[in-house]
Amino acid sequence: MKSIKRLKYLLLFVILLGVLLFSIDWIISFGARHVNVSDLGKINLIFNHRVDPDIMIFGASDAEWGFDAPELQRLTHRTVYNGAIDGTHYRQLACLIDEFAQYATHNRAVILSLGPFALRARMGVREIERYLPVIGNQNVYESLYDMDADLAFKCRYIPFYKYTEVSSNYYRQSFEGWKTYIKSRRQGFPLDTMLGYVPDPQAWQRAPKNATNDASNVPIDKFTYQVLADLIRELRSKGKKVIVLVSPFHQSGVALIKNWEQIRSGMQALGAMADYYMDFSTSTLTTQKDYFRNSFHLNANGSKVFASILAEQLNRILK
Amino acid sequence: MLFNSFGFLVFFIVVTCLYFLLPNRARWSLLLLASCFFYMFFKWEYIFILLFTIAVDYYAGIKIESAEGVERKRKWLILSLIANIGVLAFFKYYNFLNGNISGLYSLLGYKNPIPYLHIILPIGLSFHTFQAMSYTIEVFRGHQNAERHFGIYALYVMFYPQLAAGPIERPQHMLPQFHERKQFDYDNLIIGLRLMLWGIFKKVVIADRVAMAVDTVYGDVHEYSGGCLLLAAILYAFQIYCDFSGYSDIALGSARVMGFNLMRNFDHPLYSKSVTEFWRKWHISLSTWLYDYLYLPIVIAKRDWNKFAVAFGLMVTFFISGLWHGAAWTFVFWGVLHGLAVTYEFLSKKPRNRLAKVLPNWLYSATCRILTLAFLVITWIFFRTGSMSQSFYIIKTAFNPLAKGYFHLMYRELNDDLTIMGFARWKFFAVMLGVVGFAVADWLIYKKRQFILFQVSQGLRWAGYALLVICIIFMGVFHSNQFIYFQF
Structure with a gap:
């Protein structure tokens, strides 16, 4: 009985500890929800309905580093935002695009950028920490749940579990989010100055090891293809012009992919469902190493040149 | 699980x-x-x-x-x-x-x-x-x-x-x-939970964080300088200690909560003054098993050989110990090296005792501790790499401070970031601070023979427990890191 009575001290400790942990959780989550830069910031901006440009870009790293949004904005005289997220496949991006399609009223065109690996099957959720501030959103939760039910459930419903999934970067960004909040709480939630674009100043380097290893054969995943087809349909139904764009990548990258023509025809088929199809995989850019950081990614220099080429075409389309 | x-x-x-x-x-x-x-x-x-x-x-x-x-x-x-x-x-x-x-x-x-x-x-x-x-x-x-x-x-x-x-x-x-x-016993519950807490902290905050640096370097040893290799070898000593003793603490703690006493497996082995002492303090349950069922029967059977019976018994025991740890020659070699060290310590007991009398106590102890730790660090290289040639390469490079670029710790990653053993600089220093902090805490426990939070008032003690929980939740590494000794 004595032992049972002493349990109340332990219980009190657990309650106090719980209060402390929930407070820390609130502080971190609040900061993370107010991040407006980086991939985490893009997701926040979209789910806070703060981005509604004339031209919206979605995609993975090839788009994030390859579409110079400020330059495109300058050249097209239209608002542009780069909503691409590094390393993220369209299955995971779908909830983001879907949310954007629901609320964006000003937007006229959406570019779906397809890198050479965009149609490949990818398992699991990539960097769930970017989605944690908005995991309470049913659209996000269901999308993540489809990819990794166990992880999505635990991150949403089990207190503090999400912290087993985050890197120290998440805390740093949360701190930045607090700074943004304090600075701009009167103006609301500002966009970042680079408009989602991440310039990469690096000169040519070898391709990442995993990219070159995977490159020999890149089978098309039917499910990913279907997700993209559905997204195109949905965006068009909301009155947006959809541009399916094969992003430029260096010709050495083509040599690494055995079934590139097959992938390309898959992308063409998707392009046929969209309003416009642009293929930059054979553009003159792709022969010059100066414009690339590696076989699959433009560098800052290349993205500036690419922006001028793309802007010309966009100006023609969006007249 | x-x-x-x-x-x-x-x-x-x-x-x-x-x-x-x-x-x-x-x-x-x-x-x-x-x-x-x-x-x-x-x-x-x-x-x-x-x-x-x-x-x-x-x-x-x-x-x-x-x-x-x-x-x-x-x-x-x-x-x-x-x-x-x-x-x-x-x-x-x-x-x-x-x-x-x-x-x-x-x-x-x-x-x-x-x-x-x-x-x-x-x-x-x-x-x-x-x-x-x-x-x-x-x-x-x-x-x-x-x-x-x-x-x-x-x-x-x-x-x-x-x-x-x-x-x-x-x-x-x-x-x-x-x-x-x-x-049900409240004291058992508290002792058990405390052990579990300390064990999880050692595993997820220290061992698995250090593992990120160690794995980076050991993953591509030829890319790193001698200084990095030496640092990785030293860090591995802390990683394996925190990993295995962390596991043992969780095991002891989870049994203790239900009222079961399991035998203690570690007694601050990294501060041992000799390899012999190390084996009295490291993985005690295995050491005593091998002592009772292998070493002693051999020594008794060969007692006519006098001192050589002990030497023979030690070598056989450590050979088996190496093999027990893993089915690879690196483990066997690791075991044999330890066998040789313990045998040497047994045979050189008298001259070492004479030296201990001549030197000041602190100097003798410190020298012995440093030499023992150095021996452990070197032999664990064989334990970690799984390849004899790679192990010898690491030893040759890590212990050649006169080589050009030996102290070059920074490494340029593909995305042009400067890192130290896979970490951004501030993260690397945070990890090092964590390791040094842990070593100090472990030393204090070793010296006082009491869990460090027992030496402070109750309020501070509970605050200390809360801090451990916060560190585990917000600073722990939880990704797929199995305990090192699970593979054995």
Whole structure:
């Protein structure tokens, strides 16, 4: 009985500890929800309905580093935002695009950028920490749940579990989010100055090891293809012009992919469902190493040149 | 199910609550079921192999006890040992042996006809095999009565806190505990939870964070400078210590909450003044097992050899210890190096004692500690790499400070970031601060012989526990890092 009575001290400790942990959780989550830069910031901006440009870009790293949004904005005289997220496949991006399609009223065109690996099957959720501030959103939760039910459930419903999934970067960004909040709480939630674009100043380097290893054969995943087809349909139904764009990548990258023509025809088929199809995989850019950081990614220099080429075409389309 | 997983947290809470809610007579069955579930979480089919050896040992134990005459008893003991060692040899050493046979064949220009088998090592095989063997040996020696209750005997082998990586218990210590009536005890709960907390902290905050740096360097040793290799080797010493002692603390703690006392497996081994002392403080349950069942019988059998009997016993014991740790020549070499060191220390006892009298005590102690730690760091390189040539390359490079670029710790990553062993600079210094902080805390515990938070007021103590929980949740690394000793 004595032992049972002493349990109340332990219980009190657990309650106090719980209060402390929930407070820390609130502080971190609040900061993370107010991040407006980086991939985490893009997701926040979209789910806070703060981005509604004339031209919206979605995609993975090839788009994030390859579409110079400020330059495109300058050249097209239209608002542009780069909503691409590094390393993220369209299955995971779908909830983001879907949310954007629901609320964006000003937007006229959406570019779906397809890198050479965009149609490949990818398992699991990539960097769930970017989605944690908005995991309470049913659209996000269901999308993540489809990819990794166990992880999505635990991150949403089990207190503090999400912290087993985050890197120290998440805390740093949360701190930045607090700074943004304090600075701009009167103006609301500002966009970042680079408009989602991440310039990469690096000169040519070898391709990442995993990219070159995977490159020999890149089978098309039917499910990913279907997700993209559905997204195109949905965006068009909301009155947006959809541009399916094969992003430029260096010709050495083509040599690494055995079934590139097959992938390309898959992308063409998707392009046929969209309003416009642009293929930059054979553009003159792709022969010059100066414009690339590696076989699959433009560098800052290349993205500036690419922006001028793309802007010309966009100006023609969006007249 | 890993001790550092959310699944284990739920499992532990459910099993512990049920344990105290159930009447005493039903508790063994709950623990056995829980242990089966815990084991089957890794690879369920292997439960049948475990049940087979449990059944053989259970039956052999009874037969050994009831047999008349030493020869008859010995026959049953040998049967039990063959069953245990046979399973261990097949799962752990078949491919190793076959690989060596292939090497011999290819030297002679032939192809090895024996096939390579894709075998997954059952979790904790070396641990529970040794524990099972200690049972039949103790029954044979007459130090332990044969256990008549099959469920209790199965629980002795399978008790979940120590199933995956020990401590390797003795029947005299564990079997009576399973028969005892356990009452809920607040002190046991607090001691157990504290041990678990400290163990998880060591694993997820220190060991797994350090592992990120160590793995980066060991993943591509030729890319890194000698300074980096040396630092990685030193950090590995802390990683393996925090990893394994962390596991042991969680095991001891989770058993203690239910009122079971498992044997202590670590006693601050990194501060040992000799390799001999290190083996009294590192993986104590294995060291004492090898001492009782291997070293002592050898020394007694060869007692006519005088000092050489001890040397021979030590070398055989450490050879087996190396092999026990892993089916690779690097482990054997690691074991042999330790055997040589302990043998040297045994043979040089007198001159070293004379030196200790001449030198100031602090100087002698500090020198011994540094030399012992240096020896451990070097030998663990073989333990970590799994390749003799790579190990020698690391030693050659790491201990050549005059080489050009030796102190160049920064490494330029593909995305042009400057990193130190895979970390941004500030993160690297944070990790180093964590390691140094841990070493200081561990030293204080070692010196005071008491858990560090016991030396402060109650308020501070609870605040300390809260801080540990916060560090674990917000600073822990939880991704896929199995405990190092699970592979053995």
